[in-house]
Amino acid sequence: MYLGIDLGTSAVKTVLVDDAQRVIASESRALATASPQSGYYEQHPAQWIDATFATLDALKASHAGALAAVEGIGLSGQMHGATLLDASSKPLRPCILWNDGRSAAECRILEQRWPALRATTGNKAMAGFTAPKLLWIATHEPEIFAATELVLLPKAYLRLVLSGEAIEDVSDASGSLWLDAARRDWSDAALAATGLSREHMPRLVEGCAPATTLRSELARRWGMARPPIIAGGAGDNPAGAVGIGAIEPGTAFISLGTSGALLAPSNRIAANPDRVVHTFCHAVPGMWIQAGAILSAASCLAWAARLFGASEAELLAPLGSRPQAPSPVSFLPYLAGERTPHDDPAVRGMLDGLSHGTDRTAIMQAVLEGVAFALADCRDALADAGIAIAEADVIGGGSRSEFWLAVLASVLNVPVHRFAGGETGAAFGAARLGRLAVTDEAIGDVCVRPQRIETFEPDAALVDAYAERLPAWRELYRPRH
Numbered sequence: 001m002y003l004g005i006d007l008g009t010s011a012v013k014t015v016l017v018d019d020a021q022r023v024i025a026s027e028s029r030a031l032a033t034a035s036p037q038s039g040y041y042e043q044h045p046a047q048w049i050d051a052t053f054a055t056l057d058a059l060k061a062s063h064a065g066a067l068a069a070v071e072g073i074g075l076s077g078q079m080h081g082a083t084l085l086d087a088s089s090k091p092l093r094p095c096i097l098w099n100d101g102r103s104a105a106e107c108r109i110l111e112q113r114w115p116a117l118r119a120t121t122g123n124k125a126m127a128g129f130t131a132p133k134l135l136w137i138a139t140h141e142p143e144i145f146a147a148t149e150l151v152l153l154p155k156a157y158l159r160l161v162l163s164g165e166a167i168e169d170v171s172d173a174s175g176s177l178w179l180d181a182a183r184r185d186w187s188d189a190a191l192a193a194t195g196l197s198r199e200h201m202p203r204l205v206e207g208c209a210p211a212t213t214l215r216s217e218l219a220r221r222w223g224m225a226r227p228p229i230i231a232g233g234a235g236d237n238p239a240g241a242v243g244i245g246a247i248e249p250g251t252a253f254i255s256l257g258t259s260g261a262l263l264a265p266s267n268r269i270a271a272n273p274d275r276v277v278h279t280f281c282h283a284v285p286g287m288w289i290q291a292g293a294i295l296s297a298a299s300c301l302a303w304a305a306r307l308f309g310a311s312e313a314e315l316l317a318p319l320g321s322r323p324q325a326p327s328p329v330s331f332l333p334y335l336a337g338e339r340t341p342h343d344d345p346a347v348r349g350m351l352d353g354l355s356h357g358t359d360r361t362a363i364m365q366a367v368l369e370g371v372a373f374a375l376a377d378c379r380d381a382l383a384d385a386g387i388a389i390a391e392a393d394v395i396g397g398g399s400r401s402e403f404w405l406a407v408l409a410s411v412l413n414v415p416v417h418r419f420a421g422g423e424t425g426a427a428f429g430a431a432r433l434g435r436l437a438v439t440d441e442a443i444g445d446v447c448v449r450p451q452r453i454e455t456f457e458p459d460a461a462l463v464d465a466y467a468e469r470l471p472a473w474r475e476l477y478r479p480r481h
Contacts, residue, residue, distance in 0.1 A: 004431030007077035009075035014055035027055035039101040042094035074434030076239030077155025079175040101345025106135035114193035122271035131177035169232035174280035205232040207283030208436035231437035234283035241428030245449035246314025256398025260297030262378040272385035292340035294377020331370030372411040393423035410462035
């Protein structure tokens with residue numbers, strides 16, 4: 001038995017997976033995000049621990065025998081968050097999250113201070129990444145910076161609580177701007193540019209490697225026969241790639257979670273930081289992931305649900321399963337700023353083309369199309385790096401919507417596929433990493449592609465209609481800085 005724990009932005013999801021790679025149980029607990037002012041997003045690490053422990057307590061209550069047999073645990077998590085700990089390994093402040101835009105000025109300072117940043121990390125300095133957040137802390141909260149002894153990403157803090165050791169995997173570390181992506185090791189020059197050193201960083205491991213073991217007292221709490229091995233794990237998107245077997249060049253997938261991304265594994269670095277293409281180490285050795293990222297995807301549905309006072313299911317039901325024509329309304333999904341291709345944390349969303357005849361259904365279709373258009377921007381940025389997308393699998397909560405996947409297929413003009421259980425892809429991928437850390441099986445034997453349950457082909461008429469709409473949609477973007 002193996003556990004996969006995904007520390008997401010909106011929830012912690014934990015899955016229990018057997019030796020035949022069947023998910024036999026899952027639990028989820030919601031997380032809350034604080035926004036102390038516009039563009040600021042934070043979570044207190046204590047709620048991550050409470051939510052994780054609640055999922056495991058629930059699994060013990062419902063599947064005690066299976067939980068007792070767990071041999072390996074894999075962790076995945078939201079990337080880029082800055083969790084600052086004191087000398088006693090206690091959080092000094094709430095974690096500044098991946099979608100926080102407060103450190104835009106510090107990004108410019110960081111690139112001036114360290115001109116080799118893009119060549120070394122494969123990324124442009126952006127407010128979402130971890131390193132600029134530390135420069136912001138040094139300027140605006142100097143007493144916190146001075147007291148910081150350890151900087152961890154969210155899932156590394158969870159691992160610290162579970163095991164007592166500060167360890168991070170190279171895929172998650174890639175999103176910090178402190179990692180030399182080619183060497184898969186911390187960059188001393190990067191750390192020095194933010195006033196830090198290796199002493200402030202966790203030990204690095206590959207995602208499928210054994211990293212540590214669960215604390216004995218926690219193993220007893222959950223009735224485990226012996227403390228399971230905890231794998232290196234992965235950032236949420238690399239873990240999702242492992243979950244759907246996207247571990248080789250030529251594969252691509254779309255993540256439709258709180259944020260969104262179009263990702264392509266590669267056996268070489270194909271960096272394009274000027275077009276805001278992200279370069280991350282993959283969760284398996286010798287592989288990288290190139291990605292275009294958008295800050296708001298399924299979270300746009302949550303926003304619409306709050307706006308209309310209805311559930312997401314109620315809003316999506318009138319759309320049916322396939323679009324007949326583009327919505328007369330256009331939506332920019334920049335509710336928390338945007339990454340690819342704009343790198344603009346200050347931009348905000350927009351509805352355009354409203355009239356007296358506009359109804360809720362037209363707006364909801366526009367929301368889904370706006371996210372799809374943003375992913376088309378990611379497709380084109382990846383193409384500029386030499387990565388062509390011929391088809392794409394979809395994971396994340398948004399993959400449950402047939403209508404949305406049909407829109408994506410026609411906007412991107414490629415077949416789009418979904419799997420059973422695609423919304424738990426990151427947690428399932430983490431469980432696979434937990435298994436590899438225990439069994440030392442061949443990666444390809446474990447990370448097989450699950451069976452696709454449905455394929456959405458581009459609709460020729462809609463492909464032309466969306467292609468005609470896309471340039472006008474792009475013209476709606478206006479920088480605010």
